Amino acid sequence: MTPTVSFPARGTITESRQVIVACTELERVPGTAVLDLTGATMLGPFGVAALAASIAQRRTAGLVTEILLPTDLLCGEFVDEVGLVRFAGGRAIKAGTLELHQCHALDPTYTAAVADMLVRSVNGIDEAAA
Numbered sequence: 001m002t003p004t005v006s007f008p009a010r011g012t013i014t015e016s017r018q019v020i021v022a023c024t025e026l027e028r029v030p031g032t033a034v035l036d037l038t039g040a041t042m043l044g045p046f047g048v049a050a051l052a053a054s055i056a057q058r059r060t061a062g063l064v065t066e067i068l069l070p071t072d073l074l075c076g077e078f079v080d081e082v083g084l085v086r087f088a089g090g091r092a093i094k095a096g097t098l099e100l101h102q103c104h105a106l107d108p109t110y111t112a113a114v115a116d117m118l119v120r121s122v123n124g125i126d127e128a129a130a
Helices: 013-028 045-060 073-081 084-088 108-121
Strands: 004-006 033-036 065-068
Touching: 004 013, 013 045, 033 045, 045 065, 045 084, 065 084, 073 084
Parallel strands: 004 033, 033 065
Antiparallel strands: none
């Protein structure tokens, strides 16, 4: 049976301790692991970044992480928007999206593209803020 790691209902900075505990548990699973997000109702930038770091560490070690999607509709849409499942599978990100991107070094072209997308897509952000 594949080990399953349950993620807390809320993956935000407020719940950072629970998030870190789940991510640490995920990183310690040898072989394939299932990340269970079915009970998640909210993922914030901290939760997504912590999960991405743990998944990236596992991918670097040649380990597979499968994801069970949130049953909460909005949380599920957010997981899809940031491309967490695509990231876990090592698949390429979609251009012009907010999908996760693993940087191995500072990439000025990527940084400029993200800044440009923010200026175009987010009301109230200008070039100076981006």
